[in-house]
Each structure stands twice: as structure tokens, then as C-alpha cells.
Amino acid sequence: PSALHGGRARDRQQVLTKPPGSLGDLERVAIELAALQGCDTPTLERVHISVFAGDHGVCEEGISAFPQAVTAQMIANFAGGGAAISVMARELGAELEVINLGTVGEVPELPGVLHQVIAPSTENLAQKDALTANQLQNALNAGDYASQRAADNRAQLFIGGDMGIGNTTSAAALACALLDHRPQDLVGPGTGLDARGVSHKARVVQTALDRHGDNRDPLAVLASLGGFEIAALAGATLGCAARGVPVLVDGFIVSVAALVATHIQPGVRDWLLFSHQSAEPGHQSVLKALDAQPLLNLGMRLGEGSGAAVAVPLLRTACALHNQMATFADAGVSDKPGA
């Protein structure tokens, strides 16, 4: 990020025709985007959305309200334009691509879907490492390739999304291992478990953590407790930061992937904006660990990158205000005396 452009943007916000600070978070994000884009007039015309999909072996422990077949079915729904993120991408005029990293259900050839299949599913993380070292590298690479495509398209913002039945179990386990939290603090209902289901899920996560032991190396943790799509999201985050593409972070799953990325390389944090606080209870602790102030709190808990997509119009509004508002001097409006 460019401190020069950030500083100039901060100065400009002080002389626009409004009481200083009165646009709240919209001022903050305009300043952040000016610094991230290294320009005086930040814009968000080109938004790149990559949704990573993969299945989770831990589903055999009965930790999800939805059947595992849904992962593959939803890939077809993304391609068909009927999923939430499909509708949002269309409305935003954003580029949407879906990366199939491997599902138990069969996925045919579909427009807008890239097949980079690693395996039909990860292993059951309650019993053994979810990914082999080779699978982990493939997943990280799949994310890195997406960030390269975003950079090639001159994307001004990258949004990563997730699809994978069972992935809140993996994300909770990852966050527990990296942040030294207890499962009962981070495990939640996901797509809709009842209280009994949540308790069972927390026990499964505890079993996984006991198996994993106390290795805190982020790549080791990711191989042991991760998912294909979560590892790919971490890779995409690292790749975007390396290529200077700002990342708008979605909810629980994507934030955990961002957390993993910052544990691999702390400088990544500079390239992250945070869109929303999810209703999934573990998200709050992960946001806190990332020192993140998300813009929205709408009680969303869908994944797919949907919470980030909802926030894009707010970022665009912040840019438009920053670029188009008159200054006190230009408009002949009296400034605050003594300001």
C-alpha cells in the first residue's frame, strides 16, 4: 500500500463539504482503497470473484445439517446463475469464476467452472491429516492461479468465496489450533445444526485437535485440519498480497483462510479489507485476531463470498464520495471556525 496516497486521501477527506469524520467508515475505506490502489481517485469497476469448492472427509462424522451431495449440486447452481453469489456478481458487473477442487458428487463440464480436481474429498480430519503435503501444495497453487488471473484482468478488488459442506468444522479446527481457543468457543451451527448437533461437532473438533497435537506451523496445521477450498483461499490471499490486489474478506471460512495466510506471512494483512461479521459465532474471535473492523453486520452466514459481495456497493459509494464531493473552497461553503 502507498502511504503517500493514503495520506493525501486523509487530507482530502478533511476538506470535503461535510463535518470531518461525519461519513464514518466510508471515509476510512476510501482512504484505505486510495492507499491500496496507490492512486488519488480509487475506483472499483473491476471486481474478481473466485469461489473455491471442495468436499470434506469429516462429513462422515455427521457434522453438517446438509448432505455432502450439495457441494457438487451448488457448483452447477453457481454456473447456472441461481446461487446468491451468481445473482450478486451479475448485479455488480463482477467477474465470477468457480474452481472445482474435488467433490464427492459428480460435476459435469459447466461454463465458468474451472476443474482443478485434487481428490473427491479431503480425508476425515478427526482421524488423520485432511490433506497430504502434495494436495496442500496443489490447493495453495489453485488459489495462487486465481490471484494471477485477477491480476491479469487488472482487478481492483479480489473476493474469495467458499463452498464445501462440512467446512465450518474444518475452519473451527484451524482457528482453534492457530489461536489456542477451545472448540466450544469457535464451533457454531454452520448451515443449521441444533444445539445437540453443535455439541457433537465441538467434540469432533476436539478429537481432531487432540490427534493433531501442538504443532503450530501454519502449513502443518492447514494440511492437518484444512480443506481444499480453505487452503486455496489462503493461497489466493497470499497471491493477491504478492501481486498488490486488494482483498475484500468474506465471513468465517474466508477469514480463517486469511488468518492462516497471515500466519504464513504477516505482511498479507496490509492488503485485506473486511466486509461483514457473520452470524457464525466463531467469526468474532477470528476477526479480533486479525484486528479487523468489518463494515456490515447483517446476520449473514451463507459463505460463497456473499457477505463480501454485499459490501462492494458500500466501497463504491465511498469511492464516489471521495472522488466527486466538492471541497469547502470549491463550493464556497464556510468551514468550521478554528478547524
Next chain:
Amino acid sequence: PSALHGGRARDRQQVLTKPPGSLGDLERVAIELAALQGCDTPTLERVHISVFAGDHGVCEEGISAFPQAVTAQMIANFAGGGAAISVMARELGAELEVINLGTVGEVPELPGVLHQVIAPSTENLAQKDALTANQLQNALNAGDYASQRAADNRAQLFIGGDMGIGNTTSAAALACALLDHRPQDLVGPGTGLDARGVSHKARVVQTALDRHGDNRDPLAVLASLGGFEIAALAGATLGCAARGVPVLVDGFIVSVAALVATHIQPGVRDWLLFSHQSAEPGHQSVLKALDAQPLLNLGMRLGEGSGAAVAVPLLRTACALHNQMATFADAGVSDKPGA
């Protein structure tokens, strides 16, 4: 509002391809808009924004960080396209009109500005009634006319905005009188008072409340402690409800006007959606009194209808998702077992 269409929208949200409830507040507002618009596919293409401007006699008590001349200067800035609400209206493709109800500074003829001048300013509410009965009626009428223009334009949403140096003093006094709160609970910094300024402002409001006495009739309270633009906003709210135009309520000033309107006619509440929680501290109590759950909390405190305008893209996203997402049946996606 149409309970029939609200019910049908609620049913549809249950069968769209997402865990039920996972779109959070976006589901709620889609259902509310379907009921308010009385249709199965709510949309927000036509948004009407009316900004009411007027000056306040109480400024002679030294209760604002900005000079009174700013009210007239900002009318010119609205017309010139350089104010926050001007930029936002342009970005939204919304109709923006400014109604000049009377300012101390001179306002020339300007495009998009309607001159319905009542007086150069209200009286000083710390010393006497701010508006005469005749002035109050003129201000209410100015708001009603705006709601008529919105209805004539087939607006699907009405946003009222305010401009008036000193108007947080009037709004705090009105809310104290109607809700039986103490000034120190509702008075805040407005455009940027320091702690000493806020204390002084609270004493001015207490003086006004002591002068006013215990008459709780909303029209009497409005004449005694109101402002031209606040009365017009109350009139617009009543007019929109009567004409079936949904109102997206902005921050502290507009919410107080909506509170006055609901005290005049409680049924008005059915036509109100709430956009954001302002950083002005008194707003929270007013929202609570209106049983309102605003969508956003961005630390904004600008007025002009700007907080409501920021929320419009969220409402449009909610409509697009409601109208365009596939159902489980259409997409061949497995529903939650036993759901």
C-alpha cells in the same frame, strides 16, 4: 402493506438455494419490501430523495460548531452536485430535489431547488415557540407536497433528508419532550461540538423544555421545539404512509421527524424501513422508541439523507436475490433433510 405478499415472500425465502435464514437482514427487508410494494418481485428502480433545508433561531445560543450561513451555502452545493447526497443520488440514479424552507443566508434560483420559504429562520426555541401555528401548517404541507410528487413519479422508495445548522438541538428537544428523556441522554456533538459545547447545548435544551412545559400533543411539541425541515419531514412521512410509498428513514433528525409522525398517527410505522444507526448518541433512544432495527452502523452523522442513500444498494441486492435466486427444486439442490 400487503400481508398476503409478505407471507408469500417469507415462504419463497425458505426454498431458495441457501440455508434458511442465512441471508440474515437481506431476507427480512426483501419480505418487508414485498409487503410494502404489494408484489412478489419487489424492486427499487425509482427512488425519490427530498432534502428539506431551513434555519434555526436557536443558533443564537451558540449551539453549533458551524456558522448558520452554511445552511444556504449547502443548498447551492446540493444543486451544484458537490454535496454527499448529490453524489449518492447520481450514483443511485435517484431523483433528488431540495426544498428551501427558509434560510438566513440568501439562496439564488438554482436548478433542482424548490423555494417554499416560510421565514428566514424559526424563532429561538429556548425563548419562545419555534414555529407559529401557520408556519407549522406550511412546513407540514411542504412535506406532504413532496410525498405527492414522489407518488406522482411512482417512486418505490422515499428518502427524506435534512439540512439546517442547529437542527440536532431541535431534534434532541423534540425527542426529550415526546419520550420523556433528559437532555444529557439525547444531546450530542452534532456537526462537531466538544464536551463543553455539548454541556452548553444540553442546558439550552433544558431551558427549552422548561419553557415548553408538559404538553405532549405532538403538533404542539413540534410547533414549540421543531424546525421547518423537521416539520416538513414529519409531513412527508405522514404523506408517504397515506399514499402507500415506503419510506427509508435516515439518521437522528429524520428519525425524530418519523417519531413525531408516529405520535400523530401510529399506523405510519408500518411504512417505515430504517437504514442506519447514526453516531449522534441520541439516535439510539429514538430508534428504540420506534422499535427499529437499522441495517447499517457505519459511524455516519452527516444528515442530508446520506445514511439512507448508502443503504439503498443493500435493499436492491436483497430484491435481486429474492427475485433471481433459484429454488432447491429448480436447481436440483438437496434440501436440508427433515427441513
